[in-house]
Amino acid sequence: xxxxxxxxxxxxxxxxxxxxxxxxxxxxxxxxxxxxxxxxxxxxxxxxxxxxxxxxxxxxxxxxxxxxxxxxxxxxxxxxxxxxxxxxxxxxxxxxxxxxxxxxxxxxxxxxxxxxxxxxxxxxxxxxxxxxxxxxxxxxxxxxxxxxxxxxxxxxxxxxxxxxxxxxxxxxxxxxxxx
Numbered sequence: 001x002x003x004x005x006x007x008x009x010x011x012x013x014x015x016x017x018x019x020x021x022x023x024x025x026x027x028x029x030x031x032x033x034x035x036x037x038x039x040x041x042x043x044x045x046x047x048x049x050x051x052x053x054x055x056x057x058x059x060x061x062x063x064x065x066x067x068x069x070x071x072x073x074x075x076x077x078x079x080x081x082x083x084x085x086x087x088x089x090x091x092x093x094x095x096x097x098x099x100x101x102x103x104x105x106x107x108x109x110x111x112x113x114x115x116x117x118x119x120x121x122x123x124x125x126x127x128x129x130x131x132x133x134x135x136x137x138x139x140x141x142x143x144x145x146x147x148x149x150x151x152x153x154x155x156x157x158x159x160x161x162x163x164x165x166x167x168x169x170x171x172x173x174x175x176x177x178x179x
Contacts, residue, residue: 004033004062011086012064013043013072019060021114021158027068028052029084034092041084042161046071048080050164053090053098058115058158095154100129102160108167108174111136113156122150123167143173 007014008030015025016038028040035056042052075081091097102109103126111134113120124138127149134157135149161167 004030004038004056007062007064008033010064011081011084013068013075014062014064015068016040016054016059017061018054018058018158021058026052026054027071029086031084031086031088032090032092036094037092037098039088039090039092039098042164043071043075046075046078046080047165048083050167051162053160055158095157095160096129096131096134099126099134099160102126102162103129105162107162108171109136110159110161110164110167111152111157112159112161113152114158116156120150120152120156122152123170124150139170143170143177 011029013027013029015027017025026040026042027044028042030038031041031051032039033056038054038056038059040052040054042049072081091101099109099111106125108123108125111120111122122136122138124136124146126134127137128135132155133151133153135151137149138146140146
């Protein structure tokens with residue numbers, strides 16, 4: 001769908017539109033894709049900003065425009081393209097498989113439910129995965145862990161991010177302050 005595999009092979013910088021969710025497009029390099037999910041090295045304002053996983057069903061358009069091609073050259077000149085983890089492999093069978101893979105690295109994750117009635121953005125550490133849901137231990141903006149984990153149904157998750165600049169700062173804080 002949307003020639004994602006070809007863009008991955010070509011190492012194109014692409015812009016992805018999700019018309020039903022967001023008026024802004026998402027720019028990144030396709031690292032892997034399946035019928036269900038696509039993994040991007042997210043690029044924001046010429047910075048590599050972690051991995052972003054999207055539901056393929058939400059994608060309305062994928063393009064590698066003249067702007068994307070030029071900006072890819074700029075990223076290469078800045079030495080950023082060589083930092084893109086093109087060789088990474090991901091289990092893209094479904095959300096459970098992918099989130100379980102990411103959780104093994106004890107990474108902080110951001111999960112978004114952008115299309116359900118109750119729009120949610122959850123940042124934290126995966127505690128448990130089940131057949132149809134995931135439990136995440138959240139933390140507050142002041143870096144206090146919330147007592148009760150939140151449970152999200154996979155069918156409502158539209159986006160997962162790891163390794164973003166935002167969560168990396170919290171990750172380093174938690175590592176520094178670990179007892």
